[in-house]
Amino acid sequence: MKRNVMFDFKGGSPGFRAGWFLLLGLALLFAFLYLRYSLFPGGIDPSVKQYFPLSLAEKARAFNFPLRVLYIVQFVLEVALLGWLLLSSKGRSLYSRIRKVGRHYWSITALSVISVWILVQLVTLPFSYYGYYWLKIWGFSTQSLGAWLMDYGKNAGIDLLITLVGGLIFFALVNRASRYWWVVGAAFFGIWLVVEYLFWPILISPLFNHFVPISDPGTITMINTLAQRAGLHINGIFVMDASKQTTLANAYFTGIGSSKRIVIYDTLLHNYSLSEIQAVLAHEMGHWKHGDVIHGLIAGVLGGFIVCGLLAFFLKPWLPKINQKPPELWAALQLTLLLLLFVSNPIQNAISRKMELRADSFSLQLTGNLSAEIQLQKDLAGTSLADLSPPNFIVWFSYDHPPVLTRIHALETEYYRSSASSKK
Known part of the structure; x- marks a missing residue:
């Protein structure tokens, strides 16, 4: 293990060089456009004033601005760090030291993996802390610094x-x-996804929060009524003590098989009306009814095969025909994955936004309460300071949920379309 393997564009085939230039070019283009629209988002859509005060839209812009800029800065720094490890003399020196310390192949490999992880954590930790600090000063985080560090440590471990x-x-x-x-590797990744979907809700999530079955009689009656209308057997609705970390409200559908469940934040139960909670539950039942977790799992498995196939192409310089591949391969893998996942953001998020709109439509069909559905969207967006008029590119690139106006307009369209159909 004395050989350093360096990246060499000139040594690769024209197709290989073109592939890397395309990947890097797309990543830089998307990063530039994201930063450009973060810095200069344009005017606020006048239709916002139909549902929200203009002052709220401006306040939301102020809240989201630094988070968007720092997202791109963090991405660029991670790319720079991994590139430095692979291309610089200091990076070669680091791997030489790892080889001397490790001596044996598998200890060298483990040290390489751990070293890259530590360096990436050192780069990203300030951004994670700033995210906590920003939420704290805006009144969204209820955690002390010690509690945040405890959760950060658990996540890191x-x-x-x-x-x-x-x-x-x-x-x-x-x-x-x-x-x-x-x-x-793609097959292993698919197995890991299934294991994660099955056990994460019951083994990992409880390390950060307590989950108890919902117990309020009125809410239970409402759930049973909704489930009966939807033709679903709902056997797992839990309340999470999210208030120990945030003032924000949310709910989500997770798990597969016996771990399948709907989770509601306690902040939602305590601060929203019963009709809004009904709309949230109906939305999550929509995900349940349409099998969105399973569809997401299938998409993840298929995506894993595509990504692994692309990795086989992009990692060729670090895959010499020897039995013991060089430790630099891990940094190359992390860099390639970072770029591939970044440029594929629009595809992943487009699928997610479609699922969310479909769940909204199902919720409206189930409750028939347009005013409650719209009020829920208004309250969620207002209390979380969601950007009420985000630039189209940022929505296309990074939104896994549609913007609030898009959701409201889709609900209105669905409601009036259904009303017109019922009258015929």
């Missing part, structure tokens, strides 16, 4: 364990299944 185990499995695959490692 889980992430390091998963990264180390995943890294060692990855090197075992590229060494033993050299030609078809990406197929086996």
